[in-house]
Amino acid sequence: GENVEQHPSTLSVQEGDSAVIKCTYSDSASNYFPWYKQELGKGPQLIIDIRSNVGEKKDQRIAVTLNKTAKHFSLHITETQPEDSAVYFCAASFSSNTGKLIFGQGTTLQVKP
Amino acid sequence: GAVVSQHPSRVICKSGTSVKIECRSLDFQATTMFWYRQFPKKSLMLMATSNEGSKATYEQGVEKDKFLINHASLTLSTLTVTSAHPEDSSFYICSARDRLMLTKNIQYFGAGTRLSVL
Numbered sequence: 001g002e003n004v005e006q007h008p009s010t011l012s013v014q015e016g017d018s019a020v021i022k023c024t025y026s027d028s029a030s031n032y033f034p035w036y037k038q039e040l041g042k043g044p045q046l047i048i049d050i051r052s053n054v055g056e057k058k059d060q061r062i063a064v065t066l067n068k069t070a071k072h073f074s075l076h077i078t079e080t081q082p083e084d085s086a087v088y089f090c091a092a093s094f095s096s097n098t099g100k101l102i103f104g105q106g107t108t109l110q111v112k113p
Numbered sequence: 114g115a116v117v118s119q120h121p122s123r124v125i126c127k128s129g130t131s132v133k134i135e136c137r138s139l140d141f142q143a144t145t146m147f148w149y150r151q152f153p154k155k156s157l158m159l160m161a162t163s164n165e166g167s168k169a170t171y172e173q174g175v176e177k178d179k180f181l182i183n184h185a186s187l188t189l190s191t192l193t194v195t196s197a198h199p200e201d202s203s204f205y206i207c208s209a210r211d212r213l214m215l216t217k218n219i220q221y222f223g224a225g226t227r228l229s230v231l
Contacts, residue, residue: 032217032218034219034220036222041225041227042224042225043117043119043206043222043223043224043225044157044206044222045222046219046220046221046222049219089156089157093218098162099145099147099162099210099218099220100147100159100162101147101159101220103156103157104156105155105156106154106155106156108154
């Protein structure tokens with residue numbers, strides 16, 4: 001079945017440094033890749049997404065890259081701030097019909113002031 | 114826009130009782146909503162897909178008689194945990210897809226419900 005692997009499980013960076021989280025997916029038919037940020041005790045918040053017809057997308061300090069051939073995609077956060085500390089989840093969807101998302105295991109990002 | 118409201122945010126109940134959790138799309142209509150369960154420090158596990166006007170589709174291993182889902186309108190889905198037991202204690206999260214943007218496949222999430230069964 002569909003599977004999404006996410007690495008690393010924890011990431012600690014100094015404020016101002018960059019953070020990179022990587023995901024790989026198994027289903028080559030996947031065509032939608034969102035990233036969610038989840039703060040403690042809250043629901044996931046969509047921060048950026050990318051579709052299979054695009055290789056890169058950027059929104060201020062956040063960017064996502066997609067390599068369809070290798071079936072992996074990455075989240076890049078530049079100039080990290082303490083408020084970026086949270087759990088980040090990648091996900092993949094292969095069917096806009098069902099809309100189901102397969103989530104990665106999550107990455108706990110800690111930004112040290 | 115795209116706000117999903119989930120209620121209650123926290124509920125504590127006695128073993129054997131039933132608990133209902135509501136998920137509402139506030140500024141859009143949702144033909145499809147999803148219910149997830151999340152254990153501490155773990156990822157989101159899809160429990161079921163809630164379809165407006167029809168039966169929910171449950172993931173393998175999820176007891177449909179235990180977790181009753183009703184999606185009676187385009188803005189409301191409910192999850193009822195029947196005869197709750199301590200092992201049902203968890204964080205339950207719903208999400209919704211805007212029916213006018215189905216091809217975009219975006220899911221908007223509620224804030225979650227922390228269920229504690231004593």
